[in-house]
Amino acid sequence: MSLKNWRKLTIGGVNLEPGSALKNITASFRSGKKPVFNPDNCTNCFFCWVFCPENAIIVDREKITGINYDYCKGCGICENECPVEKEKPITMEDEPVEY
Amino acid sequence: MPAIEVLNGNSAAAEAVRQVNPDVAAVYPMIPASEITEKIASLAADGQIDTEILTVESEHSAMSSCIGASSAGGRVFTAAAARGLAAEHETLFIASSLRLPIVSAVVNGALSAPLNQNTDHSDSMAERDCGWIQIYSENPQEAYDNIIQAYKIAEHMEVRVPVMVALDGFVTSHSAENTIIEKGDEVAEFVGKFEPLYSLLDTDNPKTIGSGTGPDYYFEHKRNQLQGMINSRKIIKEVGKEFGDRFGRYYGFFESYKLDDAEFALLLMSSSCGTAKEAIDRLRSRGEKVGLLKLRVFRPFPVQELKETLAGLKALAVLDRVLTPGSVGGPVFNEIRCALYDLEKRPRIFPYVYGLGGRDIRMEHFEEIFADMREGQTKTAETGAAVRFINLREEDG
Ligand code: SF4
Ligand code: SF4
Numbered sequence: 001m002s003l004k005n006w007r008k009l010t011i012g013g014v015n016l017e018p019g020s021a022l023k024n025i026t027a028s029f030r031s032g033k034k035p036v037f038n039p040d041n042c043t044n045c046f047f048c049w050v051f052c053p054e055n056a057i058i059v060d061r062e063k064i065t066g067i068n069y070d071y072c073k074g075c076g077i078c079e080n081e082c083p084v085e086k087e088k089p090i091t092m093e094d095e096p097v098e099y
Numbered sequence: 100m101p102a103i104e105v106l107n108g109n110s111a112a113a114e115a116v117r118q119v120n121p122d123v124a125a126v127y128p129m130i131p132a133s134e135i136t137e138k139i140a141s142l143a144a145d146g147q148i149d150t151e152i153l154t155v156e157s158e159h160s161a162m163s164s165c166i167g168a169s170s171a172g173g174r175v176f177t178a179a180a181a182r183g184l185a186a187e188h189e190t191l192f193i194a195s196s197l198r199l200p201i202v203s204a205v206v207n208g209a210l211s212a213p214l215n216q217n218t219d220h221s222d223s224m225a226e227r228d229c230g231w232i233q234i235y236s237e238n239p240q241e242a243y244d245n246i247i248q249a250y251k252i253a254e255h256m257e258v259r260v261p262v263m264v265a266l267d268g269f270v271t272s273h274s275a276e277n278t279i280i281e282k283g284d285e286v287a288e289f290v291g292k293f294e295p296l297y298s299l300l301d302t303d304n305p306k307t308i309g310s311g312t313g314p315d316y317y318f319e320h321k322r323n324q325l326q327g328m329i330n331s332r333k334i335i336k337e338v339g340k341e342f343g344d345r346f347g348r349y350y351g352f353f354e355s356y357k358l359d360d361a362e363f364a365l366l367l368m369s370s371s372c373g374t375a376k377e378a379i380d381r382l383r384s385r386g387e388k389v390g391l392l393k394l395r396v397f398r399p400f401p402v403q404e405l406k407e408t409l410a411g412l413k414a415l416a417v418l419d420r421v422l423t424p425g426s427v428g429g430p431v432f433n434e435i436r437c438a439l440y441d442l443e444k445r446p447r448i449f450p451y452v453y454g455l456g457g458r459d460i461r462m463e464h465f466e467e468i469f470a471d472m473r474e475g476q477t478k479t480a481e482t483g484a485a486v487r488f489i490n491l492r493e494e495d496g
Pocket of ligand 1: 034035051052053054055056057067071072073074075076077078079
């Protein structure tokens with residue numbers, strides 16, 4: 001991603017592009033761990049979906065299908081809230097940190 | 100023909116606002132600026148201006164409303180004083196970093212405690228780094244002239260920086276003097292029509308004002324903001340000249356009074372400069388080579404111009420009307436000494452503090468400072484840059 005120099009910014013930092021927040025990939029600050037989803041043991045209780053603070057749990061046709069890594073911040077709440085006791089469908093795994 | 104009216108500083112400021120006719124004025128009364136807001140509210144109620152008056156519940160709200168109104172695309176005015184300006188603190192930064200060309204009169208007053216409603220520069224000096232242009236006025240005429248110029252400076256497309264026009268509380272705000280009020284249509288023509296840069300009410304072009312950013316962009320935004328202040332140096336000079344060409348009263352970053360051949364000089368701002376000029380006249384009549392530099396624009400600080408003007412002096416006394424505990428002298432002193440440091444040959448520069456909470460400074464005090472400077476050149480070298488207080492009781496009196 002290329003970053004603009006200061007001369008290219010608008011006066012007062014006004015944002016002239018409606019909806020451009022979608023381009024802001026907030027996951028850049030996820031550091032060290034990311035959730036990995038395995039559908040095998042998932043009961044589709046939707047706890048992870050309810051609790052995820054970033055709305056990063058992907059749902060397709062009333063089923064959890066994965067994690068949106070563009071917005072997942074790696075907080076681990078999904079793993080923590082998942083009620084499956086053994087072989088959890090969501091586990092936090094190491095992820096190399098890029099700077 | 101311009102009219103000559105007997106006006107105090109607050110009325111003169113309100114006259115300028117009447118002629119500039121802003122779209123919105125957010126008002127909250129605070130002594131000694133209340134009269135400005137009352138007069139503007141009356142003018143609006145009488146239909147003499149088109150200004151929408153927002154009566155808000157604090158100065159924080161007043162500046163917040165100004166930010167909203169200016170973002171919406173309006174020309175905006177407010178007036179603040181002392182504690183009220185302190186209440187605006189956070190919002191002043193927002194106004195300047197959003198590059199909103201708001202103009203505020205600041206009627207200088209002391210900050211508590213003890214509670215004191217008289218003048219000093221504690222309030223505006225505490226806001227010296229908030230990104231606003233600061234212009235100081237000696238008398239009602241200058242308050243009027245400066246507010247008119249402030250709109251033209253702030254609204255210039257290369258600037259877009261808010262401007263504070265300061266005048267001393269009571270001494271200027273409540274003391275009436277002959278004041279030339281120019282013809283309304285001439286002033287309106289001089290200031291011109293306001294063109295918003297980005298208007299929120301322009302719904303064909305939706306935009307976001309005041310969004311957030313992380314460490315990856317904040318610094319670049321601040322550098323971008325700085326450019327407006329840098330550009331204002333040129334525009335302040337141009338506007339001061341244009342004002343003079345049209346109305347006969349020329350303005351620059353400062354006024355030099357009998358400085359050409361001066362060996363010793365004073366440097367201060369606002370109303371006390373009138374007294375200083377009288378003192379200098381008296382000393383000049385006794386053959387002493389003394390002068391005054393009346394600083395008008397404190398932000399942006401006119402480094403280059405001051406260097407050129409002050410280089411030839413033997414000594415310079417810088418008078419701050421604010422106490423900055425723990426610092427090396429007051430803010431004006433600090434800036435001046437810093438500005439002149441690079442000169443190969445520079446005057447000795449002495450820090451003074453005067454006039455806190457409305458304490459008087461009289462002719463004899465200025466004479467004492469000159470005497471002090473003449474012999475003090477060695478004294479101060481021994482004692483370091485200790486600030487000297489003028490007209491402070493060291494003994495019971
Ligand atoms: S780690 Fe946090 S942000 Fe990422 S999917 Fe789980 S709950 Fe959402
Ligand atoms: S909380 Fe666990 S079981 Fe429930 S939907 Fe999410 S991953 Fe599946």
